[in-house]
Amino acid sequence: MSATKMSRMLVIGLVVVALAMFGVTGYLYYQFYGIPRCPACGMLITPEMDEHFKIYTDGxxxxERVHACCIGCVFRLLDPERGWDELYIETFCDYYGPDKPIRIHVWNHGKNCEVDPPTAKVLLGAKIVKSCAVNRIVYDDYAAEKLLKIGYTEHTMKYQHVPLPEGTPVIPPCKCAPMLAEKVGIAYVPPSPIVPVSFAIVGIVILLVSIVMYRRTAAKG
Structure with missing residues (x-):
């Protein structure tokens, strides 16, 4: 095989590598920034979560539309240092379903709160087991009692189809909000853009090298 042909094959190989680098860059950027994440814990927001919690900042x-993966993280968004001061939260009972909507208006980082209906309760399983999968919100005490026994219903998000841990506390939302905002808050730190940018830079360098090599090969005939 001639040196010219080998050089051309090397150029093609470098171009393929550069394109792969650009592909990785796009994939990482999409994973890091293209898919909404729960600002409190970093969990990827699914369409089911998006439907279950409608959270707004001004009414x-x-x-602004804000996302969260569970009722616990909803209140963690009120973190006094990194979070929101006021949120308007629309959700529904994990036992009865959408027919029993629940509205919560919290401000002053959770210290002030209004709930409709006032009978709503939070089943904070994460206080026993550190997992968003064991948090629930219910319309009334009967729903709370039932969910403590059965864990979930068809109205509970699929990733939460797990039993509730023994000793799960049942807490009014207005007591839960300031507690989670101050004691837990926002823990998720968004990934640095350095990683996808690094792949992009490497891809550009490889592409430039391949262009230079191609021109030299073409000049030699």
Whole structure:
């Protein structure tokens, strides 16, 4: 095989590597920034979570739309240092389903709170087992009692189809909000863009090298 042909094959190989680098860059960027994540814990937001919690900053259905993966993380978003001061939360009972909507207006980082209905309760399983999968919100005490026994229903998000740990506390939302905002808060740190940018830079360098090599090969005939 001639040196010219080998050089051309090397150039093609470098171009393929550069394109692969650009592909990795796009994939990482999409994973890091293209898919909404729960600002409190970093969990990827699924369509089911998006439907279960509608959270806004300036009123019911107004302002910035904020995401969360569970009712515990909803209140963690009120972190006094890194979170929001005021949130309008629309959700529904994990036992009865969408027919029993629950509205919570919290401000002053959770210290002030209004709940409709006032009978709503939070089943904070994460206080026993550190997992978002064991948090629930219910419309009334009967729903709380039933979920403590059966764990979940068809109205509970699929990733939460697990039993509730023994001793799961049942807490009114207005007591739960300031507790989680101050004692737990936002723990997730978004990944640095350095990683995808590094792949992009390497891809550009390889592509430039391949262009230079191609021109030299072409000049030699």
């Amino acid at each position: 019911w259905g107004e302002g």
